[in-house]
Amino acid sequence: MKKIVILGGGYGGVVTGKHLAKKFKKNSDVQIQLIDRNPYHTLLTELHEVAANRTPEDAIRIELKKMFEGRNVDVVLDSIDSIDFKANQLCSAEVTYDYDYLVIGTGCKPTFFGIPGAEENALTLWSYEDAVRLKEQVRTMFGLASKETDADKRRKMLSFVVVGAGFTGIELIGELSEYRDELCREYNFDRADVRLVVADMAPKILPILPDKLIEKSARYLEKRGVEIITSAKITGVNQGSVVLGEQELEADTIVWTAGVEGSDLVGTLDVQQQGRKRIVTNDKLQSVDHDNVYIVGDNIFFIPEGETRPVPQMVENAEQAGPVIAHNIHAEITGKPKKSYKPGFHGTMVSIGSRYGVANVGMPNKMFQVSGFLAMFFKHMINLYYLFTVAGFNKVWTYMMHEFFHVNNRRSFVGGHFSKRSPNFWLLPLRLFVGYKWLSEGLDKLPKVWNHPNSIFLIPASSKAADATSAASEAAGAVSTTVDAQSAASAVGSAKEAVEAMPVPHFITSMVNGFMDIFFYHADGSFTPLASVFQFCMVLAELAIGVLLIVGLFTAISSIATVGLGVMIWSSSMASTEMLWYLAAGIALIGGSGSVFGLDYYVLPWLKKHWKGIPLVRKWYLYTEESPELGALHKPALPASGSKSASAGQSK
Known part of the structure; x- marks a missing residue:
C-alpha cells in the first residue's frame, strides 16, 4: 500500500488530487489523502466579490468532500503543525499521518514587511473569513456614520484605504466603488461623502501589466471616484490611519493587500527556500532536499530553463503544476519515466468592479491586450472552465446564477439584462394555451394515424417521387379522413387553408433530406415502415407535451420539446409562420412556469431531494443547489471558528 498525502486544499492541492484520483482509480494499492484545516476550497481570486457584496458567501466556497465525492481521495479536516521528513510523517496536535509521497500546497499568507502596526491595525483579504469580515466592516461603518453627528468622525468612518495596488488591491477597490454606491443609496449619503483610496509604494498600479492597460485601469478608477496614490513610502499603520511618507490618511477601514509570503508552516520546514518562504524544487517539482516531497x-x-525569474504565484501555475506532479508520482510508483515542468502562461486578467476589466492574454510568445466587456468575458470563461474541471455542472450552474442571473443593481458585465425576473404566475395563461394547442393538434391527428397508419402526412414525400410541395398535397389527399393542404405543409396542421411553408436554408434542407433518404424512403421514393412509426411518435409527442403543459409537470422539458419539435418541423420545410409563436412561447415557458398551479410545485422538490442522493449523480455533480434569496446577500455568515490569518490550504 502506497500512501500519498496532499497538504492543502487550495488550487494546487485540488487539481493535484483530481489528477491523482484519475490515475489511480483502478489501483486499490494506493491511498490518497488530502488534509486541510478548512472543510472547503476557497476561490481566492473571487474574494473581492464577497467582500464588496456582489455575490453571496457560498459563491467562493466549494466543499472538499463534495469535490472528491466517489473518488479515491480521503478528505481529512486537521491543522498540521510540523513535518518530519526523515520519518515521513505529518503531525497535528493530536494525530500523526504517515506518507510515502507528500505534496505540499499550503499556499501563502499576507506579509507586512515589518511595517509598524500593519498586522495589528489593518484588515486583510486572503481567506473566506477575511472577505466576510470586510463586507461586514464596510456595512457597519456606513451604519455608524448614518447616526454620527460629528462631521470629522463621520468622514473618517466613510474613508476606506486599500494598501497595495496589485491585482488583489485593484480588484477590491473597484468592487468597493460599486458597493459604495449601493450603500450610499441605502443610507442616504452622497457619493462624494465617501473616500476611497488605493496606495502603493510602486510608481504605478498593476505593475506587471503593459502601460496601456495600466493607464486604462487608472482612468476607470478615477472615473469611479477612487484616489490613486503611488510612489508612497508606507511607514506605519495606526488604529484609524495609515502613514504615507509625510502625510497621514485617516480612515477607520484600512485593508492590507501589499504582498504575500509562504504559510507559517512552510516557514518552519527544514528545506531550501528562496523568495518569501517558497520551497526550491527541481524540474520535476520535487523538493531539492527530498525526492518523495x-x-x-x-x-x-x-526557475524554468531560459527564464531569469521563478514561476509566478498565479492560479495558472497551480493548474499546470498539479497534473505534472500527479504524473510523476504515478510514474514513480509504476516505474515509468517522469516529465519536467514546462509552464506556458497565457496572461493575466484583472476585474475592476463587475462591469470592467483589463487583460493581457494569448500564447506565451504572443499576447493581446483587451479591456472592458471582452476582458470580463475571458475572465468568466476561464472561471467556468476551472469550476467545471473541479466541480462539474453543479458549480458551473451556481457560478452562472451568481454572476449573470441573480445579480443585484446590475453588477454584472452583462448588466441586469439576464436578471430581470417576474412572478411565474404571469406565464400561467400562456402555458395553458400552448398546452391546449398541442393537445388539440394531437387529438385531431390521432384517429388519422391510428386508422390509416400507412398514410404519411407528417413527413414530406421523397423528391424521387414528385416535387416536394405537390407531393405534400397529394399525401394529404391520400388520407381517408380529409387532411387539408395545410396539414401537409405544417406539423401543427390546424389551419383550414393552405399556407406557404417558411423558407429553410439550402444547407439545412440538404442535411434533412439526406437523413430522410436513409431512414424514411425506399429507393423508389415510397415510405419505409419507420416513417409510420415516426409519424405515430410525433402525434404521441404532441399529446404528451400538451398534457404535461396543462397539468404543469416537467414544464421545462416540455417547453424545450416544444422548441425542438418546432425546429424539426421547420427544418423539414413543413412549418407555416404559425410555428413562430410556438417557438417563442416554448422559450418563454422554460423557466419554471409549472411552479404556479402545476404539479412541478410538488414533484420537482421531491425529485431534487432524491436525485442528489444518487452516488453517481453526486460523483459527477449532476445537480443544482438552491439559490439564496437576494436579500440574504447582506446577512453575515462568518463561521465561529474564523480567524484573521489565511487558511493553511488556500493558495491564490
Whole structure:
C-alpha cells in the first residue's frame, strides 16, 4: 500500500488530487489523502466579490468532500503543525499521518514587511473569513456614520484605504466603488461623502501589466471616484490611519493587500527556500532536499530553463503544476519515466468592479491586450472552465446564477439584462394555451394515424417521387379522413387553408433530406415502415407535451420539446409562420412556469431531494443547489471558528 498525502486544499492541492484520483482509480494499492484545516476550497481570486457584496458567501466556497465525492481521495479536516521528513510523517496536535509521497500546497499568507502596526491595525483579504469580515466592516461603518453627528468622525468612518495596488488591491477597490454606491443609496449619503483610496509604494498600479492597460485601469478608477496614490513610502499603520511618507490618511477601514509570503508552516520546514518562504524544487517539482516531497502552487520556487525569474504565484501555475506532479508520482510508483515542468502562461486578467476589466492574454510568445466587456468575458470563461474541471455542472450552474442571473443593481458585465425576473404566475395563461394547442393538434391527428397508419402526412414525400410541395398535397389527399393542404405543409396542421411553408436554408434542407433518404424512403421514393412509426411518435409527442403543459409537470422539458419539435418541423420545410409563436412561447415557458398551479410545485422538490442522493449523480455533480434569496446577500455568515490569518490550504 502506497500512501500519498496532499497538504492543502487550495488550487494546487485540488487539481493535484483530481489528477491523482484519475490515475489511480483502478489501483486499490494506493491511498490518497488530502488534509486541510478548512472543510472547503476557497476561490481566492473571487474574494473581492464577497467582500464588496456582489455575490453571496457560498459563491467562493466549494466543499472538499463534495469535490472528491466517489473518488479515491480521503478528505481529512486537521491543522498540521510540523513535518518530519526523515520519518515521513505529518503531525497535528493530536494525530500523526504517515506518507510515502507528500505534496505540499499550503499556499501563502499576507506579509507586512515589518511595517509598524500593519498586522495589528489593518484588515486583510486572503481567506473566506477575511472577505466576510470586510463586507461586514464596510456595512457597519456606513451604519455608524448614518447616526454620527460629528462631521470629522463621520468622514473618517466613510474613508476606506486599500494598501497595495496589485491585482488583489485593484480588484477590491473597484468592487468597493460599486458597493459604495449601493450603500450610499441605502443610507442616504452622497457619493462624494465617501473616500476611497488605493496606495502603493510602486510608481504605478498593476505593475506587471503593459502601460496601456495600466493607464486604462487608472482612468476607470478615477472615473469611479477612487484616489490613486503611488510612489508612497508606507511607514506605519495606526488604529484609524495609515502613514504615507509625510502625510497621514485617516480612515477607520484600512485593508492590507501589499504582498504575500509562504504559510507559517512552510516557514518552519527544514528545506531550501528562496523568495518569501517558497520551497526550491527541481524540474520535476520535487523538493531539492527530498525526492518523495513535491511542491505545488504558490509554494513553488522554480526557475524554468531560459527564464531569469521563478514561476509566478498565479492560479495558472497551480493548474499546470498539479497534473505534472500527479504524473510523476504515478510514474514513480509504476516505474515509468517522469516529465519536467514546462509552464506556458497565457496572461493575466484583472476585474475592476463587475462591469470592467483589463487583460493581457494569448500564447506565451504572443499576447493581446483587451479591456472592458471582452476582458470580463475571458475572465468568466476561464472561471467556468476551472469550476467545471473541479466541480462539474453543479458549480458551473451556481457560478452562472451568481454572476449573470441573480445579480443585484446590475453588477454584472452583462448588466441586469439576464436578471430581470417576474412572478411565474404571469406565464400561467400562456402555458395553458400552448398546452391546449398541442393537445388539440394531437387529438385531431390521432384517429388519422391510428386508422390509416400507412398514410404519411407528417413527413414530406421523397423528391424521387414528385416535387416536394405537390407531393405534400397529394399525401394529404391520400388520407381517408380529409387532411387539408395545410396539414401537409405544417406539423401543427390546424389551419383550414393552405399556407406557404417558411423558407429553410439550402444547407439545412440538404442535411434533412439526406437523413430522410436513409431512414424514411425506399429507393423508389415510397415510405419505409419507420416513417409510420415516426409519424405515430410525433402525434404521441404532441399529446404528451400538451398534457404535461396543462397539468404543469416537467414544464421545462416540455417547453424545450416544444422548441425542438418546432425546429424539426421547420427544418423539414413543413412549418407555416404559425410555428413562430410556438417557438417563442416554448422559450418563454422554460423557466419554471409549472411552479404556479402545476404539479412541478410538488414533484420537482421531491425529485431534487432524491436525485442528489444518487452516488453517481453526486460523483459527477449532476445537480443544482438552491439559490439564496437576494436579500440574504447582506446577512453575515462568518463561521465561529474564523480567524484573521489565511487558511493553511488556500493558495491564490
